[in-house]
Amino acid sequence: MKPTLLLPLLFTAVHGWGTLGHQTVALLSQQYLLPRTISSxxxxxxDTSSTYLGNIALWADSYRREVGGEFSAAFHFVNGDDAPPPESCEIILPQDCPDGGCVVSAIANYTERLKDQHLTTTERQQALKFVVHFLGDIAQPLHTEAFGAGANNISVTFWGYTTNLHAAWDTSIPNAMLGLAPTAAITTGDSLGWANGLAAAINAGKYRRLVKGWLKYHDVQSPKAEEKAAAAWANESNDHVCDYAIVRGGDAYNGTEIGGEYYDGAREIVQVSVAKAGVRLAAWLNLVFAGETGFEGSCRS
Incomplete structure (x- = not known):
């Protein structure tokens, strides 16, 4: 078993995709929302601006640092706590999702709250903000891994910049894919540009025939169905921990430079993970507000 003493560090160290990743997921999803969903x-x-989902994509990261929002810190990840990677990667519920909650249970819980017309507008708005953010978080492989506190404890450098493996996947790698430094100030234009490129690959490019598979578990009929979908997404992300992110074992990466060959291999995983998250978010919201994914019968299915 992995050392449990590492797990609490995730509550303070984990940050999710950086600004670029979260905004791109949200702005990509906007392109596939149905009219009824958009209106709702x-x-x-x-907010009727052209970036209405992008504007709230990072809210959950800020909220968990506010007084009264600390309870939500554990909702950004799930601890895949089996044998250390690459020996084994698997999310096993309920043991990997403690009583305090995790991203899997949070997606189900806040989807239910989003659907609940008896809640106040403020409560449902908060639920929407959480859903938008958490469907991004669950697509980041190291948000589904307990080892090394989600690899926050694995020190690396990226193009000479000192960071850790988790943060590199959150920020350094996505930023570099757009030619940006790890510490670059991200603009909405950066995120929108990436979203548009991904949309082209989804609509008529290399991801076109993959969309149907990405939506295999979409079902918002009950908390059980929603949790089943989220668990499937988490396991899919966790597979990348063993097949790439920590394929050599955690100790092998400590103190190494990952801006070369490692980065080259990580790029496509990050690219497809963000693309999937955007499509899944759009289809999820469409199911909640319009009763269909918006991809039924389309050329992408």
């Missing part, structure tokens, strides 16, 4: 979401957010 914009009304709930009281």
């Amino acid at each position: 979401v914009q009304s709930l957010l009281n």
Whole structure:
């Protein structure tokens, strides 16, 4: 078993995709929302701007640091706590999701709250913000791994920049894919540009025939169905920990430079993970507000 003493560090160290990743997921999803979904979401957010989902994509990361929001810190990840990678990668529920919650249970819980018309607008708005963020978080492989506190404890350098393996996947690698430094200030234009490129690959490129598989578990009929979908996404992300992110074992990466060959191999995983998250978020919200994914019968299915 992995050392449990490492796990609490995730509560303070984990950050999710950086600004670029989370905004791109949200802005990509906007391109596939149905008219009824758009109307409902914009009304709930009281925001009719062209970047209404991108504007709230990072809210959950800020909220967990606020007084009264600390309870949500554990909702950004799930601890895949089997044998150390690459020996084994698997999310086993309920033991990998403690009583305090995890990203799998949080997606189900806040989807239910988003659907609940008896809640206040403020409560449902908060639920929407969580859903948008958590469907991004669960697509980041190291948000589904307990080893080394989600690899926050694995020190690396990226193009000479001192960081850790988790943060590199969150920020350094995605930023570099757009030619940006790890510490670059991300603009909405950066995120929108990446989202548009991914949309082209989804609509008529290399991801076109993959969309149907990405939506295999979409079902918002009950908390059980929602948790089943989230668990499947988490396991899919966790597979990347063993097949790439920590394929050599955690100790092998400590103190190493990962801006070369390692980065080259990680790029496509990050690219497809963000693409999947954007499509899945759109289809999830469409199911909640319009009763269909929006991809039924399309050329992408």
